[in-house]
Amino acid sequence: MNTKELMNLAADNIRILSVSMVEKAKSGHPGGAMGGADFINVLYSEFLEYDPENPSWMGRDRFFLDPGHMAPMLYAQLALTGKFSLEELQQLRQWGSVTPGHPEVDILRGIENSSGPLGQGHCYAVGAAIAAKFLAARTGNPTFAKETIYAYISDGGIQEEISQGSGRIAGTLGLDNLVMFYDSNDIQLSTETKDVIDEDTAMKYRAWGWNVIQIDGNDCEQIRQALSDAKKEDKRPTIIIGKCIMGKGARKEDNTSFEKSCKTHGSPLGAGYRNTVLNLGGNPDDPFQIFPEVAQLYARRTEELNAIVAERHAQEAKWAVEHPDLAAQVQKWFTGEAPQVDWSSIQQKANEATRNGSAAVLGVLAEQVPNMICASADLANSDKTDGFLKKTHAFKRGDFSGAFFQAGVAELAMACCCVGMSLHGGVIAACGTFFVFSDYMKPAIRMAALMGTPVKFIWTHDAFRVGEDGPTHEPVEQEAQIRLMEKLKNHKGKNSMLVLRPADVEETTIAWKLAMENVDTPSALILSRQGIVNLPQANDYAQAEKGGYIVAGSDAQPDVILVASGSEVSTLCAGAELLRKDGMKVRVVSVPSEGLFRSQSAEYQESVLPYGAKIFGLTAGLPVNLQGLVGHNGKIWGLESFGFSAPYKVLDEKLGFTAENVYNQVKAMF
Numbered sequence: 001m002n003t004k005e006l007m008n009l010a011a012d013n014i015r016i017l018s019v020s021m022v023e024k025a026k027s028g029h030p031g032g033a034m035g036g037a038d039f040i041n042v043l044y045s046e047f048l049e050y051d052p053e054n055p056s057w058m059g060r061d062r063f064f065l066d067p068g069h070m071a072p073m074l075y076a077q078l079a080l081t082g083k084f085s086l087e088e089l090q091q092l093r094q095w096g097s098v099t100p101g102h103p104e105v106d107i108l109r110g111i112e113n114s115s116g117p118l119g120q121g122h123c124y125a126v127g128a129a130i131a132a133k134f135l136a137a138r139t140g141n142p143t144f145a146k147e148t149i150y151a152y153i154s155d156g157g158i159q160e161e162i163s164q165g166s167g168r169i170a171g172t173l174g175l176d177n178l179v180m181f182y183d184s185n186d187i188q189l190s191t192e193t194k195d196v197i198d199e200d201t202a203m204k205y206r207a208w209g210w211n212v213i214q215i216d217g218n219d220c221e222q223i224r225q226a227l228s229d230a231k232k233e234d235k236r237p238t239i240i241i242g243k244c245i246m247g248k249g250a251r252k253e254d255n256t257s258f259e260k261s262c263k264t265h266g267s268p269l270g271a272g273y274r275n276t277v278l279n280l281g282g283n284p285d286d287p288f289q290i291f292p293e294v295a296q297l298y299a300r301r302t303e304e305l306n307a308i309v310a311e312r313h314a315q316e317a318k319w320a321v322e323h324p325d326l327a328a329q330v331q332k333w334f335t336g337e338a339p340q341v342d343w344s345s346i347q348q349k350a351n352e353a354t355r356n357g358s359a360a361v362l363g364v365l366a367e368q369v370p371n372m373i374c375a376s377a378d379l380a381n382s383d384k385t386d387g388f389l390k391k392t393h394a395f396k397r398g399d400f401s402g403a404f405f406q407a408g409v410a411e412l413a414m415a416c417c418c419v420g421m422s423l424h425g426g427v428i429a430a431c432g433t434f435f436v437f438s439d440y441m442k443p444a445i446r447m448a449a450l451m452g453t454p455v456k457f458i459w460t461h462d463a464f465r466v467g468e469d470g471p472t473h474e475p476v477e478q479e480a481q482i483r484l485m486e487k488l489k490n491h492k493g494k495n496s497m498l499v500l501r502p503a504d505v506e507e508t509t510i511a512w513k514l515a516m517e518n519v520d521t522p523s524a525l526i527l528s529r530q531g532i533v534n535l536p537q538a539n540d541y542a543q544a545e546k547g548g549y550i551v552a553g554s555d556a557q558p559d560v561i562l563v564a565s566g567s568e569v570s571t572l573c574a575g576a577e578l579l580r581k582d583g584m585k586v587r588v589v590s591v592p593s594e595g596l597f598r599s600q601s602a603e604y605q606e607s608v609l610p611y612g613a614k615i616f617g618l619t620a621g622l623p624v625n626l627q628g629l630v631g632h633n634g635k636i637w638g639l640e641s642f643g644f645s646a647p648y649k650v651l652d653e654k655l656g657f658t659a660e661n662v663y664n665q666v667k668a669m670f
Ligand SMILES: Cc1ncc(C[n+]2csc(CCOP(=O)(O)OP(=O)(O)O)c2C)c(N)n1
Pocket: 029, 031, 032, 033, 067, 069, 116, 117, 118, 119, 154, 155, 156, 157, 185, 187, 188, 189, 190, 246, 265
């Protein structure tokens, strides 16, 4: 067993590197990193099981950091395991460096998730723990049952509301493969924790059904014992509440203690830096060093890991020989490739709501995509994710043989769990709720877009046609908000999200195909509650794959072009009939995704929506939804206020979403 002296030396090494990175960058968060160093050192030098040769090994333990501001601690730790060089550490927060201000997912370097918005990181861990349970049950590959998912949470994450959802879900599902360390250091950014929180956190987690262990979070022996006990737990998730010292070892200019101070949370140590490094046994003139004893500690750990993973790989290989077809499938799942789906097998009933069209697709996906998990925030029968549920069953404590995740009423936690499942790998995650509640999920959507996690968001009840539920439930500005993500590029230069609002059930099948084939970014499907008359029979739905296209029945050399997405397209088709009776030539264009449409060639875009054409747009959302499509010669009929409570057909009349109003508005353009 490693001696206490050696473990303390290694933790001090992490502290020295952390404070030195921040000092060099003249920016960052040293205090928390100094307090958490003991835990992360014990975890990485004695517990975390990964393949030193293959960072993306599917059976690895995973470490999810919640407080991304503690990036220096993680980078320093990963420097000890050889994933970062000392030179790279010195580039903390600099342009183009591999050590950005907050960690950004980089599996090859051992970073499982981007983190920064407090609270989300530990919820990804809950999702990853669910994914591991699911894969274990679905495949029988023994490696998945051996995974431990570790999470690191701080006061900020404990205070964020999402911890309620994460704690409840992990406890209810009995995720005994989840071990979370709570760095309880009594200090946060602008106050001491006692000024804002007066709860019994241990009792709270106990009430959620967690195994709670309380220790001195700077004592390596207590940490080791706690982690050993947590690994033995076989019914509940474990939280190790470690009382840590903020800024452990920090000194001021006069060499008095600088520990337990808010001032060390988010600024370099400044005048106290040299004394601090000296106090920790480092050399302030040459601080970026790994002590030889610490290098040996980690070299020994690498040898141990090689032996551990050799055994695990042997177990995996034995399983693969016994289950060759399944083994080949699992390999494929972890490449993240799009699944094979027989899209022609999907039977749609004409004129149904697109949420029902989605249910028809989900029923087929449940049968044909064995690594897909679908979730709902207590709306499965309304958001029609029950199309999936009917072909499987929901996860329960001790039984992950199904593929449906009942998240309860917790949209953000559900979204983050799905992000976590996706980060785990091997799993395709989808989740549903009402579109108006996408507001509750936005922080997770943003992180999924940033990380490129291909979660499928299913949002139904897409417009004021929710009707009697009234304005609280009627999305108006949500489409504009979500479509902004289509305009935002990720660092690979792609639209950070694919947002699809199909015009009828047949287009819904195509939208789902696009979403399933989009393995690089999150996708959204925005679906109607009410029935929609199908587009004209001759419509070539395959064209929807271009994001926007001319609907069948359109006239050549039109006098006017009518453009919309979703259910408004069929209203335009009805309006076009009235205009034709008047002798006008009309083209109808369906644009389920402006982002995708704008990714097509300029010629194609011009062929659909020629520059300078007279274009009329109809949207049940804010007019801005169509501004980029109608151009300078156009006109948009949209909704510019919150909705109202009434039957939806009354709302259609009152708000002007009728064929007659389309006719009137278009006539007024001439
Ligand atoms: C959602 C969110 N809100 C606010 C912040 C800004 N912020 C970063 S760290 C922090 C204080 C957190 O304190 P704690 O978690 O105790 O970390 P420590 O002080 O121990 O480093 C805050 C408010 C954030 N990163 N995320």
